[in-house]
Structures are given as C-alpha cells and as structure tokens.
Amino acid sequence: MIIAAAQFTARPCDVAANVTRMAGMVAEAGERGAALVVLPELAVTGYELDAITGDPDRLTFAPDDPRLGPLRAACRTAGVAAAVNCAGRAPAGPTISTFVYGPDGELRTRYDKRHVTDTEAAAGFTAGTEDGRFTLDGVTFGLAICFDAHFPDLARRAAADGCAVLLASSLYGRGGGARERMEIFPALARTNRLHVLLANHVGPAGPYDACGLSAVWGRDGRLLAEGSGEEEGLVLSTIAP
Secondary structure, eight states, rough: OOOEEEEEEOOOOOOOHHHHHHHHHHHHHHHHTTTTTEEEETTOSSHHHHHHHHHHHOOBOOOOOOOHHHHHHHHHHHTTTTEEEEEEOOTTEEEEEEEOOOTTOOEEEEEESSSOHHHHHHHHHHOOOSSSSEEEETEEEEEEGGGGGGHHHHHHHHTTTTTTTTEEEEEOOOOOHHHHHHHHHHHHHHTTTTTEEEEEEEETTOOOOOOEEOOOOOTOOEEEEEEESOOOOEEEEOOOO
C-alpha cells in the first residue's frame, strides 16, 4: 500500500482556496498510486485559532459540510481515502478534528484531538475523549493530531488495538519544532512497531513558520520518505504492514 502526506501553505481562513488545493493533492495522490493521503493540522482554515473561535459559524465544520464537498468528490474520482483536519463542531465548543473520508467519499471516522495545547485550550478549543481508528484495504490505522504524539500512551493503545500505522496531522515550526519531530516520531515507530506518517505545514501557519519535512517512518524507526523543508508537495511511501 502507498500512503501519502500532503504538505502545503494554507491561506488564512480562505476555506474555498484551501479545499481546492487539497482536492488537487488528493487527485495527484491517486495519479501516483496512493491509497490514502493525510493533510496537516487545521489545513482547511490554516492554524488560525482566534479567528476560528471568534467566528465558529463560518470556520468550524461538520463532516457533511458542503464546503468540504470538493474533497469528498476528489476522493471518489481518484479512489483515494483522505484524512482531512479542520475545526470541528461539538456541543462543548470547537474541536481540532480529523475527518477520514473513504475512497467512496463517505465518512469512515471522526477523531477529535485528545491533547490540546494550553494555547489551544485558552483560545476555546475542547479536547476529545475517544481514540481514532479506521480500516482501509485490510490495514488498521490510528489517528493523532500534533501534540497527541507527545503522549506515548496514545501510540501504545494504537498498537494494542492492532493498528499497523499511526497518522499524525501536525504543525511543527522551524527550530524547536523541527527537532521535536525527529525526537518523537522515529521513537514512536520503533517502540510500538508501527509505521508512522507525519503530515506537516510548510511556510507561514498562524504564528508559526512551519518546517515542512513531512515524513514516513518504518516500524524500526527508519526514515522511509521525507519532504522538503521549503516547498509544497506530496511525500509518498510504500508500506507493508
């Protein structure tokens, strides 16, 4: 199976432009043989915390939101599943959520970030309470969103539940963030015998300058594929769970 991490520079709060760009990346992933493509954290709006919580009617989403329709249509046309991260709607307030659409464009699962940062909590985001799982072509995947990966129990539970791959939609900046990704993700892969995929922003992302370097690691922690630190694009790797 080929899996893909998509990294790009989101336009702040420009939902239509970002969805169009992501739909194009889903189409490209299909052309290159991928079965699944994963997008970065809050890719639909960009990492614009205060704007999202200040205008939740416009900048939060349910899985069937018509504005996400082009992404679902791209999945159907390309025959590719997509893990799309955005601000979700929940009774307690906005969440940071991954909606996984299957190759038929239908929702497979929703995962709400379990470990929001202090900054995200202060902005008004609420944490999820359930782990994210889905199966594609006989392979079981676990879901993480950025800071989740800093809590080893999340990956341990994924391995215990029979997941072969952990998918992390994330935002890591240059400097400390780039160092963190190299400390955390290979260790998660090696310790839990999981393939791990990181989909990161590149360039301006809210208050950060994202470092790109989206990547896939093998179950031994070995780097299988890595993206540019400067340019948008897909990072693809063949995995054999």
